[in-house]
Amino acid sequence: MVHAYIESNKQRFLDELFELLRLPSVSADSRHKADVRKTAERVMHRIKEAGADHVELVETKGHPIVFGQKVIDPAKPTVLVYGHYDVQPPDPLELWKSPAFEPTVRDGKIYARGACDDKGQFYMHIKAFEILMKHNLLNCNVKFMIEGEEEVGSDNLPTFVKQYREKLKADTILISDTALISLDQPSITVGLRGLSYVEVEVTSANRDLHSGVYGGAVANPINVLARMIASLHDENGRVTIPGFYDNVMELSAAEREALNKAPFDLNEYKEELGIAEVTGEKGYTTLERTGIRPTLDCNGIWGGYTGEGAKTVLPSKASAKISMRLVPNQTPDEITEMFRKHFISIAPKTVTVKVTPHHGGFAAVTPTTSKAYKAAEKAFEEVWGKTPIPTRDGGSIPIVALFKNELGLDTVLMGFGLDSDALHSPNESYGIKNFLIGIETIVAFYKHFGR
Amino acid sequence: MVHAYIESNKQRFLDELFELLRLPSVSADSRHKADVRKTAERVMHRIKEAGADHVELVETKGHPIVFGQKVIDPAKPTVLVYGHYDVQPPDPLELWKSPAFEPTVRDGKIYARGACDDKGQFYMHIKAFEILMKHNLLNCNVKFMIEGEEEVGSDNLPTFVKQYREKLKADTILISDTALISLDQPSITVGLRGLSYVEVEVTSANRDLHSGVYGGAVANPINVLARMIASLHDENGRVTIPGFYDNVMELSAAEREALNKAPFDLNEYKEELGIAEVTGEKGYTTLERTGIRPTLDCNGIWGGYTGEGAKTVLPSKASAKISMRLVPNQTPDEITEMFRKHFISIAPKTVTVKVTPHHGGFAAVTPTTSKAYKAAEKAFEEVWGKTPIPTRDGGSIPIVALFKNELGLDTVLMGFGLDSDALHSPNESYGIKNFLIGIETIVAFYKHFGR
Numbered sequence: 079m080v081h082a083y084i085e086s087n088k089q090r091f092l093d094e095l096f097e098l099l100r101l102p103s104v105s106a107d108s109r110h111k112a113d114v115r116k117t118a119e120r121v122m123h124r125i126k127e128a129g130a131d132h133v134e135l136v137e138t139k140g141h142p143i144v145f146g147q148k149v150i151d152p153a154k155p156t157v158l159v160y161g162h163y164d165v166q167p168p169d170p171l172e173l174w175k176s177p178a179f180e181p182t183v184r185d186g187k188i189y190a191r192g193a194c195d196d197k198g199q200f201y202m203h204i205k206a207f208e209i210l211m212k213h214n215l216l217n218c219n220v221k222f223m224i225e226g227e228e229e230v231g232s233d234n235l236p237t238f239v240k241q242y243r244e245k246l247k248a249d250t251i252l253i254s255d256t257a258l259i260s261l262d263q264p265s266i267t268v269g270l271r272g273l274s275y276v277e278v279e280v281t282s283a284n285r286d287l288h289s290g291v292y293g294g295a296v297a298n299p300i301n302v303l304a305r306m307i308a309s310l311h312d313e314n315g316r317v318t319i320p321g322f323y324d325n326v327m328e329l330s331a332a333e334r335e336a337l338n339k340a341p342f343d344l345n346e347y348k349e350e351l352g353i354a355e356v357t358g359e360k361g362y363t364t365l366e367r368t369g370i371r372p373t374l375d376c377n378g379i380w381g382g383y384t385g386e387g388a389k390t391v392l393p394s395k396a397s398a399k400i401s402m403r404l405v406p407n408q409t410p411d412e413i414t415e416m417f418r419k420h421f422i423s424i425a426p427k428t429v430t431v432k433v434t435p436h437h438g439g440f441a442a443v444t445p446t447t448s449k450a451y452k453a454a455e456k457a458f459e460e461v462w463g464k465t466p467i468p469t470r471d472g473g474s475i476p477i478v479a480l481f482k483n484e485l486g487l488d489t490v491l492m493g494f495g496l497d498s499d500a501l502h503s504p505n506e507s508y509g510i511k512n513f514l515i516g517i518e519t520i521v522a523f524y525k526h527f528g529r
Numbered sequence: 530m531v532h533a534y535i536e537s538n539k540q541r542f543l544d545e546l547f548e549l550l551r552l553p554s555v556s557a558d559s560r561h562k563a564d565v566r567k568t569a570e571r572v573m574h575r576i577k578e579a580g581a582d583h584v585e586l587v588e589t590k591g592h593p594i595v596f597g598q599k600v601i602d603p604a605k606p607t608v609l610v611y612g613h614y615d616v617q618p619p620d621p622l623e624l625w626k627s628p629a630f631e632p633t634v635r636d637g638k639i640y641a642r643g644a645c646d647d648k649g650q651f652y653m654h655i656k657a658f659e660i661l662m663k664h665n666l667l668n669c670n671v672k673f674m675i676e677g678e679e680e681v682g683s684d685n686l687p688t689f690v691k692q693y694r695e696k697l698k699a700d701t702i703l704i705s706d707t708a709l710i711s712l713d714q715p716s717i718t719v720g721l722r723g724l725s726y727v728e729v730e731v732t733s734a735n736r737d738l739h740s741g742v743y744g745g746a747v748a749n750p751i752n753v754l755a756r757m758i759a760s761l762h763d764e765n766g767r768v769t770i771p772g773f774y775d776n777v778m779e780l781s782a783a784e785r786e787a788l789n790k791a792p793f794d795l796n797e798y799k800e801e802l803g804i805a806e807v808t809g810e811k812g813y814t815t816l817e818r819t820g821i822r823p824t825l826d827c828n829g830i831w832g833g834y835t836g837e838g839a840k841t842v843l844p845s846k847a848s849a850k851i852s853m854r855l856v857p858n859q860t861p862d863e864i865t866e867m868f869r870k871h872f873i874s875i876a877p878k879t880v881t882v883k884v885t886p887h888h889g890g891f892a893a894v895t896p897t898t899s900k901a902y903k904a905a906e907k908a909f910e911e912v913w914g915k916t917p918i919p920t921r922d923g924g925s926i927p928i929v930a931l932f933k934n935e936l937g938l939d940t941v942l943m944g945f946g947l948d949s950d951a952l953h954s955p956n957e958s959y960g961i962k963n964f965l966i967g968i969e970t971i972v973a974f975y976k977h978f979g980r
Contacts, residue, residue, distance in 0.1 A: 106838030284803030290924030294824030352735030373745030378833035387557030473741030
């Protein structure tokens with residue numbers, strides 16, 4: 079019945095998702111403020127239409143949060159669905175094969191910014207809810223909280239969570255914003271890394287200089303920044319910031335062994351990415367490096383002349399965006415402060431350095447023993463015919479820690495994306511099959527959870 | 530008489546220069562192709578108007594070269610004036626106090642891209658020529674060669690020089706494209722550094738990746754590029770490319786002592802630039818570091834997300850523009866090839882590297898014993914009441930070596946700019962006083978040279 083309904087409504091489901099994907103809800107870019115709001119309004123409309131009692135657009139200091147609920151019986155268990163309707167910036171635009179905000183289907187995949195992260199994924203929940211309502215299958219309460227600032231650090235979510243503490247009361251959080259191992263092997267993410275994101279600026283002279291007249295005598299901020307960035311890792315790929323590893327949760331040999339049992343083919347991985355070699359912290363496997371170890375990456379760098387041809391300038395400034403992925407027990411604010419102190423301490427006297435924190439978030443580990451996890455496991459078994467493997471993802475969803483701390487709730491990360499979906503990259507995609515089977519699996523989750 | 534003529538025609542001279550400065554003749558940017566040509570046409574018109582017999586626009590594979598001449602007597606000595614009507618790109622535009630292509634006078638200085646480099650400087654020669662013609666003072670032959678590709682490496686000049694070898698016959702080259710020590714202390718540049726300019730690109734994965742999912746396991750091209758750039762200098766500020774210093778002409782202790790006698794106040798220098806410390810190759814003074822030592826500077830770097838806010842991307846590529854200033858006996862092509870080999874050799878296996886040479890040029894040393902140098906010296910003595918000090922500039926004018934090799938001619942670098950003129954930077958300027966006294970000094974040069 080559920081499967082048949084999904085099949086016969088497939089085109090409408092996709093059309094509705096495409097409408098959302100056409101809205102460039104880039105939260106990082108203030109020029110898209112109106113688009114972000116318009117997206118929130120469409121999400122609100124869809125939740126209402128699916129059958130929620132009470133739906134509202136909650137204003138924040140930034141972009142609004144969509145809240146909606148269907149309480150069938152206060153005595154019954156409650157699921158709080160979290161998702162985000164904002165997306166990453168689409169650039170570099172020239173690398174998109176079809177426009178970032180014109181969803182295009184190729185080989186069974188929807189190509190668009192936000193297709194997987196997270197419009198395609200949170201929208202599965204609204205459609206699953208529609209099905210439960212239509213077929214009178216809803217056996218627990220459902221609440222939705224779809225925010226618009228996940229990609230810029232969810233700055234206004236903590237305040238909202240505090241204000242709405244009563245309304246947000248639930249028994250579990252359910253989020254689809256992670257990836258499966260593959261369509262052949264379902265998995266549930268049980269660990270997420272945290273994040274500390276900073277921007278640095280190195281200034282030498284008070285103006286751009288002619289590199290011939292001053293080169294060799296006045297510090298070049300690009301060369302200096304390069305040296306500073308280079309020094310942030312040692313020869314074993316470890317981050318050199320003093321204290322960086324102090325609180326890192328080390329896994330037991332057994333835990334590491336279990337983690338490395340997840341299906342993973344290094345050659346396929348390298349081939350798919352077009353790289354000759356992987357890299358990273360010595361003594362750890364690729365799955366460990368991205369799952370349980372903290373890291374430091376430059377996400378952007380710029381300075382001097384970057385246009386066509388040649389300009390012999392000794393620039394005044396050079397900048398970089400640097401993010402650190404954190405693991406359980408590392409505190410984002412502490413790590414950011416460690417970074418700041420260290421980065422300033424390694425600057426030569428020839429330059430001045432500015433460090434601006436962007437945002438951060440705690441790592442999270444979710445239990446595999448909860449009723450909600452068990453319901454998710456059963457849902458996969460029922461729909462996929464396979465038991466999902468618990469995995470640790472390298473990405474960050476800081477709200478998982480926030481929910482635990484503020485609401486005392488554990489989260490189930492029931493994601494249906496794939497690593498090959500190119501999140502945050504040009505040509506982001508989401509499989510139509512993933513979208514449809516995701517809806518079906520979520521419906522099954524409620525069946526088991528509400529029992 | 531000359532001085533009075535300059536004073537009474539001052540406004541017209543400036544108006545004519547401003548007309549040239551309003552044309553955005555950015556040779557590096559193909560969008561400005563028509564502006565570059567229009568500038569060449571105005572220069573041609575002005576040389577004709579000043580009294581040259583034969584003026585033409587010579588087509589090249591790139592931007593045209595303006596050639597003009599006045600031969601009063603083939604038996605008399607000939608001065609070949611070189612200049613360039615193209616300019617550096619104006620960016621970063623937001624740092625200009627007045628628009629780059631709308632010349633604006635503040636505190637006696639003309640602010641505009643090209644004000645000093647080189648429109649304001651080569652135009653002095655056209656006005657000096659006008660004066661010589663108007664007052665029947667020309668006592669030698671004059672030829673003009675004003676090109677439009679100096680800022681992009683003068684790629685088509687060698688072919689032109691070969692083709693026009695007969696027409697370019699002269700006894701000396703005269704160029705105003707360098708700086709004075711100050712308006713209180715005239716100087717003549719007798720040494721220029723050469724140049725090797727390359728662009729590098731480091732590629733890791735075949736697409737931008739999510740830094741959470743892949744960070745720590747897949748090479749980050751920005752971090753790798755930073756490490757590679759950092760390794761190009763050792764702890765003593767020396768360039769680490771094998772063979773880089775092999776052919777460097779070392780100066781004798783006496784030559785170094787003479788060089789360091791030029792007026793130079795390190796504290797003023799630091800204060801003017803807003804820096805706490807200078808830097809550079811150990812064992813050399815600032816004047817030596819910019820005058821007689823080869824250097825390596827990043828002129829630009831870019832990669833990943835550089836927009837507003839935060840994006841957690843592990844970029845596919847990172848790039849940089851790198852230039853090396855060379856000293857006598859270093860061969861640009863050899864240095865470029867050394868760089869290429871070395872840079873590829875230091876790349877880790879996790880990435881691929883592309884090195885693209887932009888342009889290069891030989892360093893040059895000009896004699897202080899020639900008739901032309903002596904005439905320049907006398908001209909300064911007459912107009913400024915002071916003997917000019919011979920100096921070595923850090924910049925590059927590759928044509929000086931080209932002229933020596935192809936035409937057998939030495940150059941006199943009679944520049945009237947100041948280091949504070951912000952060449953290649955926002956708010957480039959040229960003092961009106963420098964412009965006017967430059968014209969007067971050039972007129973005096975002819976008087977002494979033609980004798």
